[in-house]
C-alpha cells in the first residue's frame with residue numbers, strides 16, 4: 272500500500288471557523304444577537320489553562336462574547352453550582368462549558384446535569400445524550416470531539432457509511448459512546464471495543480473505520496490496522512521526547528502523540544488523522560459551531576450547515 276492520505280484537521284477546522292464567522296455575522300446583523308460562550312475552569316492545572324485560553328481566543332475570533340470564570344481549586348461544589356445556575360439564567364450566554372476533569376471533592380455528574388440542556392454545547396447532559404441515542408440529531412447538542420471526528424470521516428468516505436464496519440476503541444461517555452451513535456446514524460456497522468476485549472488487534476483489523484480513544488500513547492500499531500482503513504486518532508498524549516533534548520530545567524522536552532503509532536498505521540491505512548493537527552482542532556471548531564447553533568436557536572434562525 273502507498274502511504275496513507277493525511278487528513279488535515281487543522282485545515283478542516285479553519286473552514287468550519289470561517290463558516291461560523293459568516294453565520295455569526297448574519298445572525299448579529301439580522302437580530303442584533305451576539306452569541307455568548309462561557310467557559311468555567313476550576314483549579315490551576317497549566318495544561319487546562321492553556322487550553323481554555325485557546326477556546327476563549329477562538330470564541331472572540333468568531334465574533335462571540337467570551338466569558339471566562341477561573342475559580343480556585345478549593346471552590347466548593349455549591350459555589351460552582353451557583354456559577355452554573357447564574358450562567359443558565361443569563362440571556363447573553365448561549366453556551367456553557369465546564370472544563371473537565373473537576374477537582375475530586377466536586378461531583379462532576381451533578382455539575383454537568385445542572386447545565387441547561389439548551390446551553391450544553393459539550394453535549395454531556397443526559398437530555399442531549401438521550402436525544403443523540405434516539406436519533407434526534409436535529410435537537411441534540413453532539414459532543415465536540417466525536418462530532419469533529421465524524422466530519423473528518425465524512426470528508427474521506429462521504430455521508431453514507433452503509434456496508435462499512437467501524438470499530439471504536441474506548442467506551443467513554445465523552446468520546447467512545449457518542450462516536451458509536453454517530454457512526455450508527457450514518458449506517459455503519461459499529462463495534463465498541465475496550466481494554467477487556469479479547470484479541471483487540473484482531474477486532475481492530477476488521478475495521479474499515481478505526482477510531483482510537485484509549486488514552487494510551489501509540490498503542491495501536493500496524494497489527495491493529497486493516498489495509499485501506501480510515502484511521503481517526505482521538506488520543507492526545509504528552510510524552511517525553513529524549514531526541515529533542517532537555518528543557519531549561521534539565522527535564523526532557525516533550526511531544527504530543529496520539530493513541531495510534533502514526534508511521535506504522537499510515538503504511539497500511541488509506542487515510543489517517545495526525546496528532547497534533549487532526550481531531551484536536553476540530554474539537555474546538557465544533558464547540559464554536561455548537562455555540563452558534565444555540566444562539567441561532569434562541570433567535571429562531573437556521574444555523575449554517577457544516
Ligand SMILES: Nc1nc(=O)c2c([nH]1)NC[C@@H]1CN(c3ccc(C(=O)N[C@@H](CCC(=O)O)C(=O)O)cc3)C=[N+]21
Nearest residue numbers: 368369370371372393507547548549550551552554555
Ligand atoms: N468540558 C470539556 N470539554 C472539552 O471539550 C474538553 C474538556 N472539558 N477537558 C479537556 C479536553 C481536552 N480537549 C482538547 C481539545 C482540543 C485540543 C487541541 O486543539 N489540540 C491540538 C494541539 C494543542 C497543543 O499543541 O497542545 C491538536 O491536537 O492539534 C486539545 C484538547 C477538550 N477537552
